[in-house]
Amino acid sequence: xxxxxxxxxQALDRGNGARALSHLDSVTDFSDPEVFRLRAAxxxxxxxxxxxxxxxxxxxxxxxxxxxxxxxxARSLSNQDKNAEAERVLITALNQAPENLPLLxxxxxxxxxxxxxxxxxxxxxxxxxxxxxxxxxxxxxQGYVALIEGRQRSARQFLNQGMAMDPESVSTRMLLAxxxxxxxxxxxSADNMLAAAMLDPEMAGEYGREARYIQHPLLAPARLIGxxxxxxxxxxxxxxxxxxxxxxxxxxxxxILVAYFALVIYSWTVPWxxxxxxxxxxxx
Amino acid sequence: xxxFDSPPPPGPFAPRLSSGSQTAPFRPGAYFxxxxxxxxIALGVVALMNLGRLSKVTNLPQKTYAVLALTxxxxxxxxxxxxxxxxxxxRNVRLGLRMIAVAGSIALYRFHKGPALGALKSDxxxxxxxxxxGWIIAASIAQGLLVAPFVLART
Numbered sequence: 001x002x003x004x005x006x007x008x009x010q011a012l013d014r015g016n017g018a019r020a021l022s023h024l025d026s027v028t029d030f031s032d033p034e035v036f037r038l039r040a041a042x043x044x045x046x047x048x049x050x051x052x053x054x055x056x057x058x059x060x061x062x063x064x065x066x067x068x069x070x071x072x073x074a075r076s077l078s079n080q081d082k083n084a085e086a087e088r089v090l091i092t093a094l095n096q097a098p099e100n101l102p103l104l105x106x107x108x109x110x111x112x113x114x115x116x117x118x119x120x121x122x123x124x125x126x127x128x129x130x131x132x133x134x135x136x137x138x139x140x141x142q143g144y145v146a147l148i149e150g151r152q153r154s155a156r157q158f159l160n161q162g163m164a165m166d167p168e169s170v171s172t173r174m175l176l177a178x179x180x181x182x183x184x185x186x187x188x189s190a191d192n193m194l195a196a197a198m199l200d201p202e203m204a205g206e207y208g209r210e211a212r213y214i215q216h217p218l219l220a221p222a223r224l225i226g227x228x229x230x231x232x233x234x235x236x237x238x239x240x241x242x243x244x245x246x247x248x249x250x251x252x253x254x255x256i257l258v259a260y261f262a263l264v265i266y267s268w269t270v271p272w273x274x275x276x277x278x279x280x281x282x283x284x
Numbered sequence: 285x286x287x288f289d290s291p292p293p294p295g296p297f298a299p300r301l302s303s304g305s306q307t308a309p310f311r312p313g314a315y316f317x318x319x320x321x322x323x324x325i326a327l328g329v330v331a332l333m334n335l336g337r338l339s340k341v342t343n344l345p346q347k348t349y350a351v352l353a354l355t356x357x358x359x360x361x362x363x364x365x366x367x368x369x370x371x372x373x374x375r376n377v378r379l380g381l382r383m384i385a386v387a388g389s390i391a392l393y394r395f396h397k398g399p400a401l402g403a404l405k406s407d408x409x410x411x412x413x414x415x416x417x418g419w420i421i422a423a424s425i426a427q428g429l430l431v432a433p434f435v436l437a438r439t
Contacts, residue, residue, distance in 0.1 A: 081405065084301045091297040098297070111300065115339035115403040119300045148339045148402025150395060182397060230316045231390050238379070264317075 002027055008038045017045025033063035040072040044079060052076035067093055071106055083114045101131060108141055117149050136166040143175055147182070155179055181214075209283060218274055222267040230267075233260075309337040309403045311410040312396040318413065318420055319389035320382055324359050325430075326423035327385050328352045330416055331392050337411075339402035347395050355388030363434040371438045377431065 004026045011019035020042035027035050036059025043052035056073035060066060070093040077086035090107045097103060104127050111119040124132060124142070132138045143158035156179060162172040213219075225233060237260050244251040310330060319327040335348055362380050370376050404410070413420075 084299065087299055087301045091299060094297045107297075112402065114301050115399070116300055117339050117341045117399070117402060119340065121342075144402075148398050149341045150398030152398070178401070182401060230313065231386060231393075234316070234320065234386065238383075242379075268317075 002029060002032070002035075005032070005034060005038060008042065012038065012041055012045065015045065017042040021046065031062070033059040033066055033069060035059075036062070037066070037069050037072055040069070040076060044072065044075055047079075049076045049079040053080070065093075065096065067097065067100065067103065071102065074106060074110065078110055078113065083110060086110055087114075098126070101127060105138060105141065108145075112141065112145050112148065115148065117145050120145050133161075136162040136169045136172055139165070140169065140172045140175055143172070143179075147175070147179055152179060152182065209278075212283070213275065213278055216274060216278075218270055221263055222271050225263065225267045230264075306403075306405075307337055308405050308407075308409060308411045309396075309400040310334045310413050310416065312393045312400050314413040315389040315392050315396075316386060318416075319385035322385075322420040322424040323381060323427040324355050324385040324388060325427040326420045327355070327389055327392070329419050329423045330413070331396070333416060333419070334396065334400070337403055338396060338399035341399045341402075344395065344399055348392065351388055351391045351395065354391075355384060358384045358387075363431065368438065371435065374435060377435055381427075381431065 004023045008020040008023035008027075011017075011023060020038065024035065024039050024042060029035070036055045040052040040056040040059065043049070043055060053073060053076040056069050056076055059069040060073065063069060070089055074086040074089045074093075077083070077089065087107070087110060090103060090110060094100065094103050094107060104123055108120045108123040108127070111117075111123060120141075124145070127138065132142065139158045139162035143155045143162065146152070146155035146158060155175075159172055159176050159179060162169060163176065166172070237256075240251070240256060241253060244253065244256075310333070312334070315327060315330065318330050322330075331348055331352060335345060338344065359381055362384060363377075366377075366380060370380070400410070
């Protein structure tokens with residue numbers, strides 16, 4: 001095996017796509033499909049998805065039916081939001097190898113990311129239970145499917161199980177952050193994102209910036225509404241407006257009314273404006 | 285909406301995803317404001333518009349229809365059986381209907397928040413509820429027209 005391929009493979013294992021690409025630049029023999037697979041994987045890791053697609057297709061011209069190349073092609077397509085095309089690639093591969101676990105797992109993730117929880121469940125049913133419950137990545141898959149089905153408690157259980165198995169799993173950390181954000185727990189969400197940023201140097205910038213946005217001081221009033229819940233806050237407001245004057249005749253209803261509506265309008269507009277401002281300033 | 289909650293048949297794999305670009309869902313948290321300002325009919329319109337944009341989850345349409353039916357039934361029951369002194373002022377009628385619509389929005393939020401998260405596109409942005417403002421205003425006018433005869437008959 002070309003030593004440059006070995007070095008590229010090791011760099012990819014460490015999650016360093018840029019380093020893998022620099023090793024691949026020194027490769028001179030392009031008859032080995034592995035060159036194109038590693039290049040596709042490295043390009044995906046560097047967010048260069050169209051080039052990754054091209055590399056995977058060139059590899060498949062050399063080795064039609066190569067499962068690993070088909071998987072990289074599907075990954076590059078789904079990262080370009082070409083989910084239907086990615087599905088066709090995976091289905092072609094799966095109909096030749098219906099019990100291939102990496103293919104089944106990737107197809108289940110694709111369906112889940114496309115919002116088809118029913119389809120993802122059906123694919124997961126084809127994966128043996130010991131595999132499904134024995135790996136952090138498949139626990140993360142189950143956690144994500146449970147999350148989009150609205151089964152937050154189950155999602156938390158799967159993700160915590162995955163975290164216990166592999167405390168350094170970036171994807172599980174990010175899913176926990178997502179679960180926290182759905183539950184209006186911005187601090188836990190930001191903590192998990194920052195932990196993910198520390199574990200994944202390539203994504204550190206992105207996760208760190210998102211965590212900074214979540215914790216921005218200007219969002220404190222909006223976080224207050226999130227923590228209490230808009231419905232509970234409104235019910236409290238109604239109770240104060242209708243019962244307040246009977247219990248406390250001198251209650252200042254005007255300022256309460258103004259404060260409530262100011263808070264509501266603030267929570268509608270400021271998060272949206274702040275996100276755009278931070279994007280404009282290159283901070284997000 | 286095709287294949288909304290039917291699993292694929294066993295055997296060879298068949299495509300499930302369509303290639304057409306889909307619109308991101310509305311934020312289910314905004315149902316509360318729609319219910320508060322627009323009323324139960326506006327809530328129903330927005331929830332049904334959002335249903336086709338959410339993740340495909342077993343029984344989600346049925347749960348949505350059930351919540352909307354219960355909300356509508358509670359609103360009609362309120363208009364028919366609320367005590368006369370409560371119906372004496374339109375402020376009380378508006379408040380009662382708002383409470384019912386907000387209760388419906390809380391139930392829908394619980395059912396829709398996960399599926400909405402799963403249906404977000406790669407930019408992670410929800411569709412702004414302002415894009416449905418025309419429908420919300422039309423629905424709230426329709427609700428006013430429907431409620432008026434009840435109020436006039438009982439005051």
